[in-house]
Amino acid sequence: MRSCGIAVIGLGLMGSSALYALTRRGADVLGFDPLAVGDARGSSHGSCRIYRRFNFESEAYTELSDRAFKGWQALEKASGRTILKPSRVLEAGPPGSRLVAASRAAAARKGAIGGPATGTDANAAFPAFNLPANWDVVVQGSGGILMAEAAIGAFREGAEGRIVAAAAKMRPTPGGIRITTPDQEVMAEQVIVAAGPWISAFIPGLGRYLTVTRQAVGWFAPAKPETVGYGEFPIFIIEGQGGVIYGFPDFEGRGVKAAQHDHGPIVGADKWSPPARDDELETVRATLARFVPGAAGPVVDRDICLYTNTVKADVRADDGNEFIIDRLPGDRRILVASPCSGHGAKFASAIGAMLSDMALDPEIDAPEAFRLDRFSGFADQR
Ligand SMILES: Cc1cc2nc3c(=O)[nH]c(=O)nc-3n(C[C@H](O)[C@H](O)[C@H](O)COP(=O)(O)OP(=O)(O)OC[C@H]3O[C@@H](n4cnc5c(N)ncnc54)[C@H](O)[C@@H]3O)c2cc1C
Incomplete structure (x- = not known):
């Protein structure tokens, strides 16, 4: 059976950004996605998204926007494509x-x-x-x-040779996370799940909050x-x-x-x-x-x-439509990334870097506002 340090399931804007960041840092990483760039399913397709530095949703996003801006500039330079x-x-x-x-x-x-x-x-x-x-x-x-599509294309190109073009299933075992596609099995030490609208199928209990x-x-x-x-x-x-x-x-x-x-x-x-x-x-x-x-x-x-x-959180109150970026309470080998609610794209370069930091350093956690334990279904598992 093949093995890898980190598997990324889902290569839309978030997963492809994480895969790219991990590849550039020399990590042993593999990404899985059945969809090609340009496919009309999921949340990231289509040519464009709005990048705003100042976000009416929360002032707290300005710093993330600024980090993402630098990430988009770096991606433009590395890929030779127009990204922003x-x-x-x-x-x-x-x-x-x-x-x-x-x-x-x-x-x-x-x-x-x-x-x-x-x-x-x-x-x-x-x-x-x-x-x-x-x-x-x-x-x-x-x-x-x-x-948006140019960005995903650039992220994926930068991770050439590390992409399995297939749908993956995931099963945590004591010895690692077993990833299964129709053609192969891979044992991963950690997994980043960035499956967009399909994410609830991977994370028991998440669906009630999405x-x-x-x-x-x-x-x-x-x-x-x-x-x-x-x-x-x-x-x-x-x-x-x-x-x-x-x-x-x-x-x-x-x-x-x-x-x-x-x-x-x-x-x-x-x-x-x-x-x-x-x-x-x-x-x-x-x-x-x-x-x-x-x-x-x-x-x-x-x-x-x-x-x-x-939905609105029921442990630490928020207004809803806030991102989920966290280690799964109960199994810290699994990183969950659902940064959408219609405003995540602009941050994807920074969120991919954040996920890469978290995967490479167990001491690093996502900002509190993004964590799963704001929901009662995950609060007592941490
Ligand atoms: C109409 C629209 C407009 C938007 N406008 C903006 C905007 O202007 N500004 C902004 O900042 N944000 C915007 N957003 C939000 C932004 O696009 C999302 O936050 C972002 O695309 C989410 O990306 P993702 O990678 O999480 O999900 P997705 O792009 O959906 O990626 C998930 C991936 O997981 C893959 N997958 C699913 N199941 C499996 C499996 N079993 N195995 C392997 N892979 C799997 C899918 O094939 C897919 O490629 C908009 C969203 C929409 C829909």
Whole structure:
């Protein structure tokens, strides 16, 4: 039977980043995933994700964003690929918007505040918008378009020869973790499980703390193409009546990619049926028509992607949608990585490095906010 020091199950953004970091540190590591880069399943597929330095979810993420930024730069240098395309990020909402206030506070803490602050300012700076004059606005200068598939490709290329293109099963034994694929068995000393929406199948008891939701994504032919080009027009996140809608400049000549951040219907990881329907994209369409008329036009392309969301914790209270990165209480040889809830991609270079640190040094643990013992089902096992 083959053996390895560390096995990584799942090579989406998180697992491929961990595999890459471990490979570069000379670890004896093997990665497993049946899907090729570009496959439309899971959470990481598609060309792009938003990179924000300042995160409305929590100010505590700024440091992780900064670490990830350095990681993306290093990956660009090592791979020769474009991974992070610089872009401003505009966030807007009605007066008193909590989303805008939280991003502003995080930016102000780093002295990075300036630019359009109201709907009037934003409409003047970016003619694609038609925001109400009294809306609150914040523009981050240091955001970017994370080229998600390019990043996974670069991570996987950097770990050439260490990837088994097959689905894996895992069984902990006293002598190691037995990994089984249809063709081989591997005994690993440790395992990083980064299986995205499929992760509950690997970790007993985890499923009750996760929901997998169907997220509809559309590309809209811009009504005024000259107003939404890359460089001229920012990434945008709008907190409107229909919820939180985000979108990208038309950087691929494919239209303005836009979607709703609020959770869609709960589905199984293998039980979803693309493409996105018109009714699922209606709120996005209406929001663009009302607030971003330069981008509003017919839907020209569509996609479905899955969010894996955490529920609110019941031991150390949080707001939910927080990442899980931890050693499994009860079996510290197993590292669990579920950093999604629709906002994990931007951090993947830093999270892969964190997982690699944890696998190589048993003294290193993930930040408390990410640990499993915030949930009662895992609290008494540590
Ligand atoms: C529509 C959408 C928009 C998003 N927008 C943003 C954004 O703008 N900014 C941001 O920061 N984040 C965003 N996110 C979140 C981000 O994309 C996720 O946090 C991230 O992709 C999670 O990656 P992952 O590696 O954990 O999961 P996945 O990418 O799902 O990877 C899991 C992998 O595990 C593999 N696997 C499953 N079972 C097995 C098995 N038995 N054996 C081996 N391998 C297995 C799968 O094949 C898959 O490749 C968005 C997500 C979606 C869906």
